Amino acid sequence: MPLELLRTPPPKERVDAARNRAAVLKAAARLFAEQGVEAVSMDQVAAAAGVGKGTLFRRFGDKSGLAAALLDARERVLQEAILHGPPPLGLGAAADERLAAFVDAYFDYLLEHLDLIRMSETAAPGARYRIGAYRFWHRHLAILLSATPDPEHAAHAVLAALSAEHITALLPELGEKRIRAGLLRLARSAMQRPGR
Amino acid sequence: MPLELLRTPPPKERVDAARNRAAVLKAAARLFAEQGVEAVSMDQVAAAAGVGKGTLFRRFGDKSGLAAALLDARERVLQEAILHGPPPLGLGAAADERLAAFVDAYFDYLLEHLDLIRMSETAAPGARYRIGAYRFWHRHLAILLSATPDPEHAAHAVLAALSAEHITALLPELGEKRIRAGLLRLARSAMQRPGR
């Protein structure tokens, strides 16, 4: 088994760089938890991590990148469950059941980290649609919706209703329960073949 | 943004204030058209209008408010057509036809002013959901969708697929035609009663 495949990044990361990245993530997690994502500036994160601003931005690109890095681990759990976990989220259930399970699980994930996800989606214009995670969800949904006339558009439409910005705005107005029910209904109706 | 800032207030406006507002709108329209909405700073607008920054911000609140003010006239045309125009947009057609007509007309409006609308929706966090226009569209859709289990959520879901941010991201990927078709399909399926 070639050892190269086990090294995290192919070009090795310098130890000081790795230490700094860990320090930044730790400091950011603490500050965000203490004061809320919105209220923490990048300067604060850099200072708390004992690192310069330049380092912070080169590592994570911008604030949305930092948020995305913090979400990375949690995201992978969901992705793993979809790819290799048991049905109905994973393979083995009918498409409509997998779709419902995904919406349900994603909504949980959203509620759990709403502010962070919102930051990762909105800090830069169009950020949401470029990050790898969005592409993953989109691909998954398009496959589940492949019986519809335009699976790709349908997948985007479902994800639009699952954007952090959208859910944040709806939460005080409709409450968690109604939103969840509405999302599941939306997913079900998006599934229907156009056999009217 | 507070609607009060966008409409002429009943208590008479001072003539210098009115002149400044007109100058700002004119200068902003010109600069936005010339250089694109993103590329123009508020300082530039203020300078071009011959007005101080304070004046600019007090009048329009923030950049999204300025964008909304510029859209105001065009928005009213669509709202008027819905309230008092001929069917299928106006009263007199079946709900599903009115819904399709709205999606079609709104999509036209969106394409026509995509950057401005995007600015009015995204400059401030949550701005989109607070502006009066959104409330209008939402109410209209909720009425058309009143046969569904949760008209308010369904209306939000349709509008989520019509957000400027979303359409901007989809346009290069899917193209205008596919998006329009997908939106009409989405609207139709949202309409269906849950008669399963």
Add this chain to the structure above:
DNA sequence: GCCACAACCGGACTATAGTCCAATTGTCTT
């Protein structure tokens, strides 16, 4: 016409995201 007062004005000021580059530090070669 004049006065008082509220509304308005504008630019200096703050806060924050993000850029840049000279100096530093780790790593690899010989």
Add this chain to the structure above:
DNA sequence: AAGACAATTGGACTATAGTCCGGTTGTGGC
């Protein structure tokens, strides 16, 4: 072990959104 080289660092710097407040100017009452 030392030198060469590239990756990394960090803080000074820029650009922009948005705030604040002392001075100014309409406006309505007398």
